[in-house]
Amino acid sequence: MKHTLKFIFSLSLLFSMFLGFAQDVPEISKNKDTIVAKKPQTEKTVKTVKPEIQEAPKDSVVKTDRYGLRVGVDLYKLTRGLYDKDYKGIEFVGDWRLTKKYYIAAELGYEDKTTEDDRLTSSANGTYIKAGFDYNFYQNWLDMENLITIGMRGGFSTFSQELINYKIYNSNPYWGELPPINEGQKYSGLMATWIEVAMGLKAQVFRNVFVGFGVQLKLLATNKEPNNFENLYIPGFNRTYDGSFGIGFNYTVSYFIPIYKKKTMASETAKKEEPKKK
């Protein structure tokens, strides 16, 4: 309990730090407006890329933003299966750059986890999908494409649980302690939904290759429990005990597939922001 509390504190501290960053809203909305205004012209700009690039060096302030799809895999879940015999899992991540700062993001995964407790052993396995958005508040230098994001997701998991064995709790063992009962009861067709706040960072290590790290704080919304048992582990959500929040994190490697480019006048934004940020 003490650990949990400490952990929640540190998490909220972390959050508050991000909130501090997230305050420069006016600039964001400004950027967004210009992007939205430009949007219908997207295809034209792609076609007329070349002449504009020729103009760029004269100004030396035009910034090219690349838009496209980023797909990747969570290395943490993938490698955990190697050293944890009770765990198998995989998660694919993807995001699509919608505007300068906003990304549509989704994760699709599968987990199979056996939980051994003092009094019962159970396993849960199933698939999950999470979808939402990321907001990048990291101000890149001209040609960099790193991200520090905060976002929201809605999560949905369909899974089954198996009660492998359990012990009867008897505080008066006059007739002797009984061995664990091997049940092997399977509860399928279980479902859960949750919302989560996701924080992450992605750094471009090679051209189009990103390494990322993310932490998610989850809050369970609906949970279809089995009869005479409990959902101890929900794929994608993590364990359900330990307070009302679920925690997750991932360590991703992803590849960015550029689809089109967009130019923004970097001059104004850069000049405005330089004195503010290091």
Added chain:
Amino acid sequence: MKKLISLLLLFTFGLSSCEKDDICDANTPTTPRLVITFYDIANPTKTKNVSNLKVIGDGMEQGIVFNESLAVDDPLRYVTSGSSVMIPLKINDNTTTFKFIYNSLSETPTTINTDVIKFNYTTQNVYVSRACGFKTIFQLTNVAPFVHTDPDGDTFWMTEVDLENPNIELENETHIKVYF
């Protein structure tokens, strides 16, 4: 940027160390015992204290412990002089037989009186929590929930045995009433 990365990494390692050690709370209702309350046959609404009652399960050497604080070799550890007893039923069986020895510590054997009750029931395992696991609850059968016999051939010390509540789920209620 670098600072942030190291902070986040630190944070993850912190995560892996918060493992909560769950212990089943002693106040959680788990597997219940059968509660027998003794009443005065002359005045059936009033409870009556038994005298040095010892309860031994069939096939067991020792009686049920009623005074946990006393030493293992103290005979008083296994007797009660209260007006109710709580006795544990067998979880992995559908019958449990107990010997109820009245005046068990008496020097004169003629004052010692033994009655035997066999309880017939069905069991059901109910999920409690991750920390406690499961508990077993009992239901005394409709037909012959208990069989009252007198092995030593003297008279029954229990004049009347009544079924009060066949569902043994909690310990804060009486399941069997005994009048004597």
